[in-house]
Amino acid sequence: MTETTTPDYFFMPDVPIQPFQFPGLKTSHTLFIKREDLTHPVISGNKFWKLKYNLQAARESKKDTLVTFGGAMSNHIVATAAAGKENNFKTVGIIRGEELATKWEGNLSLQEASELGMTFYFVPREEYRLKERSEHIEKILDTIPNHYLIPEGGTNKLAVKGASEILTEKTSDFDLITTAVGTGGTLSGLSVGAKEHQHIMGFPALKNAEFLVKKILNLTDIENFTVILDYHFGGYAKITSELIDFINDFYRLNRIPLDPIYTGKMMFGLKEMIKNGEIDSDKKILAIHTGGLQGIREMNKQLKHKNRPIIIT
Numbered sequence: 001m002t003e004t005t006t007p008d009y010f011f012m013p014d015v016p017i018q019p020f021q022f023p024g025l026k027t028s029h030t031l032f033i034k035r036e037d038l039t040h041p042v043i044s045g046n047k048f049w050k051l052k053y054n055l056q057a058a059r060e061s062k063k064d065t066l067v068t069f070g071g072a073m074s075n076h077i078v079a080t081a082a083a084g085k086e087n088n089f090k091t092v093g094i095i096r097g098e099e100l101a102t103k104w105e106g107n108l109s110l111q112e113a114s115e116l117g118m119t120f121y122f123v124p125r126e127e128y129r130l131k132e133r134s135e136h137i138e139k140i141l142d143t144i145p146n147h148y149l150i151p152e153g154g155t156n157k158l159a160v161k162g163a164s165e166i167l168t169e170k171t172s173d174f175d176l177i178t179t180a181v182g183t184g185g186t187l188s189g190l191s192v193g194a195k196e197h198q199h200i201m202g203f204p205a206l207k208n209a210e211f212l213v214k215k216i217l218n219l220t221d222i223e224n225f226t227v228i229l230d231y232h233f234g235g236y237a238k239i240t241s242e243l244i245d246f247i248n249d250f251y252r253l254n255r256i257p258l259d260p261i262y263t264g265k266m267m268f269g270l271k272e273m274i275k276n277g278e279i280d281s282d283k284k285i286l287a288i289h290t291g292g293l294q295g296i297r298e299m300n301k302q303l304k305h306k307n308r309p310i311i312i313t
């Protein structure tokens with residue numbers, strides 16, 4: 001191991017803010033997208049920002065292993081594996097679903113995390129739901145010396161601090177900032193980082209996401225955000241042909257790829273809201289591209305298997 005120098009994480013990646021259009025929609029709204037998907041080749045989008053201060057804290061407390069939680073399609077698992085490798089931490093993933101223990105190698109996201117050095121524990125869904133409060137998981141954690149625990153999806157106060165840095169002076173002219181939502185950490189960060197005149201709109205990728213509002217209010221105390229519950233497409237990692245068509249049309253028109261789990265749903269929702277006249281036409285809108293493109297490979301593999309149209313890249 002080499003002597004620790006200034007952590008890589010303290011450079012501030014400056015990604016493009018690009019204009020875009022919605023396929024099949026003429027509108028006078030100002031539409032731009034901040035390409036956080038270009039922040040880092042693997043630790044893409046919001047995950048980079050959410051890990052930034054957690055890595056610093058892990059390093060400062062002299063921990064040598066990062067432990068975190070995720071499902072089989074988790075971008076956060078892959079991002080943590082990559083961040084650990086780059087920053088000289090061992091990484092452990094506690095993965096939802098015991099059944100994956102014998103077949104995880106068939107999952108392209110878990111395969112990539114493993115290649116980046118992550119080791120896995122597969123736990124039953126009931127235990128996973130309890131996280132650190134599960135005795136089963138507590139026993140696993142007891143066997144991992146000197147670890148730094150990062151919660152599911154990477155969301156904690158330090159993640160919010162990092163995500164707040166997605167908004168800068170360069171984004172201060174926009175009125176409305178939109179983001180995809182999973183655990184709500186990124187939306188909370190944008191809420192904290194916003195200027196007084198800015199409003200944040202979040203589109204959860206999961207069903208029955210009302211509970212997120214309370215959770216977000218625990219992470220930011222500024223009520224400058226709205227959570228839009230209508231564009232989950234049936235639930236987390238669930239998709240429809242309409243969504244795939246939209247993602248492909250958006251790509252053909254703008255040459256900007258969207259992922260099917262998060263950013264595709266957010267952009268679809270934003271388009272619908274504009275179309276329905278739910279957003280004033282003088283608004284300057286900035287969509288945050290939170291990344292997640294690594295998940296396309298596994299989704300396409302599953303779509304091919306079912307003989308359905310795939311996401312073009």
Ligand SMILES: *Cc1c(COP(=O)(O)O)cnc(C)c1O
Nearest residue numbers: 182183184185186262290291292
């Ligand atoms: C993880 C993820 C999100 C959700 O972020 P939260 O902070 O958990 O709300 C959104 N978009 C993409 C692409 C992600 O990978």
